[in-house]
Amino acid sequence: MSTTASYTADGAAPPAVEADELTHNFGATRALDGTTFAVERGEIFGLLGPNGAGKTTAIRILLTLLEPNGGKARVAGLDVTRHPIGVRRRVGWVPQDRTVDPLMTARENLTFAAGLYHLGTAAGRDRAAELLRLVDLDDDADRLARALSGGMRRRLELAMGLVHVPDVLFLDEPTLGLDITSRRRLWTYVREIQRTGTTILLTTHYLDEADALCDRVAIIHQGRIQAVDTPAELKRAFGRATVHARLPEPAPELAKRLGRHPHVHHIRVAGDVIELDTDATVPATGALVDECRAAGAAPLDLWTQRASLDDVFLTLTGQELHTDVESDSPEMT
Amino acid sequence: MSGTITSASGPGRLSGLGVVLWREHRAMLGRWIARLRREPLTIAALLAQPMIWLLLFGHLFAGMANTASVPGDSYVQFMTAGAVVMTIFNACLQGGVELLFDRETGLLSRMFAAPVHRISIVSSRFVYLVALTSAQSAIILFAAYLIGVRYATGLAGIAACLAIGAAFGAGVTSLSMVLAFSLRSHSQFFPITGFVGLPLTFVSSALVPVDLMPSWMRVLAGLNPMTHAIDGVRSLVLHGWRLDVLAATAGALLLFDLCCLALAAWVLRRKLP
Structure with a gap:
């Protein structure tokens, strides 16, 4: 455990996530074009890029939901195509979709998620109570999810990704569509989760989110990683x-x-x-x-x-992050 | 490392798998029951629809039926089997749409990213629909009893009716799953099931004896698995334990189930990650 921070090339403590020359095509569109990066254990790692840059495709491959056309990926030391079940047991996922069931209470949503990860009745109930406390939903635990605010639902989604105490947590656009207060609040929970030893890989197209939350950021553009470093170092080097x-x-x-x-x-x-x-x-x-x-x-x-990360992004990709986001078009020229 | 894990789980593996499958089914079934409990309108519709078939149409068609030869003491007695099988057919035909909704919201992807066995996602739906339609069927049979329908085979026959219903429902549920995993959205699902539902019901022995149909329709009705399920149930209601009829029903439904399950397995294998 004491060696978690000191990863060496001899492979004593492999990174939490390794993507090695991943390629993937959707028809004629090349979504990933040799995507390579590694996430160290215990860090918050951000994949920053506009819509259509390949973030979601990369995440789906790492989650074993999509087979890559080429390249290799390992999560928690396991190859995603050879050991998908092992990977699924070790990763948690908070998708950007609204997957909370509105017709179940917050607590029922959590015990349902616990069942998907094979927790027994008592263990599921205890874990649900623990997670409701973690995301400050214990007062609303028995309200139907449809009666919860957007920010509360988002916190419930986050908790549902944690029922099985995953080694690696994937957060896909965790604060998309939230107001600034809810976003900052969610960030504090993400930091708290990191303190329990969980590695976090998040995708975002919010620069302030990457800046505030991530230990390291990878800038992805047209399916390739353009640069990986701490936000401060990226700004120093490219901005x-x-x-x-x-x-x-x-x-x-x-x-x-x-x-x-x-x-x-x-x-x-x-x-x-x-x-x-x-x-x-x-x-x-x-x-x-x-x-x-x-x-x-x-x-x-x-x-x-x-310099801001915006400038870094402009330097590395020749386009501004936000113009692309607002037009919401994956095939910008 | 992985070697020690395999050897440790070696002896207790089967019971371990049983526990895991049980927990997956409990989670999935618990969710559907929780959802159903909070949709009182759905529950009301589930109960009212078969009653409407039996009571309203039973009496509507009874007058016409007097001029023709319909087996049984009354038209309602004749139609009871039809009402049971039609109810199962409708519930199971719509039964896959919940998974289509889960596909649309992204919850299904979340399930696929969990170590849930793919078979549990599908089979728990079968278990749920069999339980739901059996309860509906029991209520119809009881309501029919209250308005004077008597059963030639008694309670054992009613159990046999539910078994025939479950066998028929399994095949229909498989077809519904095929739709749920093939279509793009639920806006395609309902027109298709709506288009298929009523014609299949009318081209079956649900409302009219096959003998009264024109010959071409009689051929279609013979190919309709619904006819075979109804004939089995009807024979149990009207006549008693006729083994030749029950064997024919069992054979036809077995063939129907095998075809549907094979199709569903083929589609799901291609669609699931």
Whole structure:
């Protein structure tokens, strides 16, 4: 148990999830195109990408619901095509669909789920009570699910994925359609679940969710993993900070001179505001102030904006995450 | 590691499998019963529909039946077998749609991602429908008794009627499952079952003796498994233990069940992950 964090190449403690060159086609559409990633034990790992990027296909393969056309996948150390039953016993899944039965109470939904994982009557009842406490639904345990709010149902879905104490929990768009309060509340439960030693693989197209919740994030685009790292490191490596300066009057001629500076990558002039993208804010700011002063237009105002995962996504895929999400089209060109 | 697990589960494996299957069935059946309990309108319809067939149509057709030769003391006595089998037919024909709803909501995928045996998802539905339609049949037979229908074979005959109903219902349920796993949504399911249901009922011996049908229809009625189920039940109600009739019914229903189950097994094997 003490070696969970120190995975080594000799395979002493295999990752919780390994996807190795997975490919999958739906007719002529290539959903996965050599998808490769590994989720370490105990971490919250995010698959970030727009609709149609291949997130759901990857999850369905890892859940043994879909056979890959090519490549290998192991979950909790077991090959998904050779040991599907073993995988199913060790993983929990919270799909993005509404799978709670509205005609059963919260408690009945949980004991039903417990039966699907072969818990006996007493064990199922105890586990249901424990999970109702975990997601703060014990006061609403005996209300019909159809009478619960959207956020409460979502928490019930989450609890239903945990009845058998899975090694790995898959969360598919866990906060889709929830208001911000419910989302933040759900995040605290997800962190609590992580503290019990469960590995969590979640898919999301919410950048703030990936940023707030995930230890590591994989950016998936057109069925391929473009980058994997901590959100902070991704932002450092692929995102540029932006330095803004407001000048006493527009000075478009400054742009050319600033462009020669080694740390300045891109310059925009919008009226009396000049913006430059940089990988090192201090030298870039110094250069900006110096050049402005030399031109007799000392800046009135200076501010710096850090890169967001949105910028990382744009850098890596050439498209913005959210434009795609809103158009809801899987086959964006 | 996996070696020790296999050897440890070796001796107790069968009983272990039994426990597992029992828990899966209990979970699935518990859910359907919980759902049924909360749909009082459905329960009312389940009880009212056979009564309407028996009481309303029984009396409606009774006048016409006086001019023709219908076996039995009364038309209602003749029709009792038809009402029982029709009720089973309708309930089982719709019986797969719950799984289609579960497919649509995504709950079925959730079940498939669990270590549930695929057979339990299907067989628990059979158990549920057999129990439900047996209860309905018993109520119809009791209601018919109250309005004067007497049974030539007594309580043992009623048990035999329920067994024939279960054998017939199993085949119809299989066909319903085939639809539930083949169609895209329930908006296709109901038109198909609606289209099939009434003609099959009329081209059977449910309401009219086969002897009164035109010859071409008599051929179709002979191919209709419903006719065979009704003939068996009717013979038990009207005449007693006629082994030749019961053997013919058993043979026809066995053939029907084998065909339906084979078709269902083939479809499900292709559709289930």
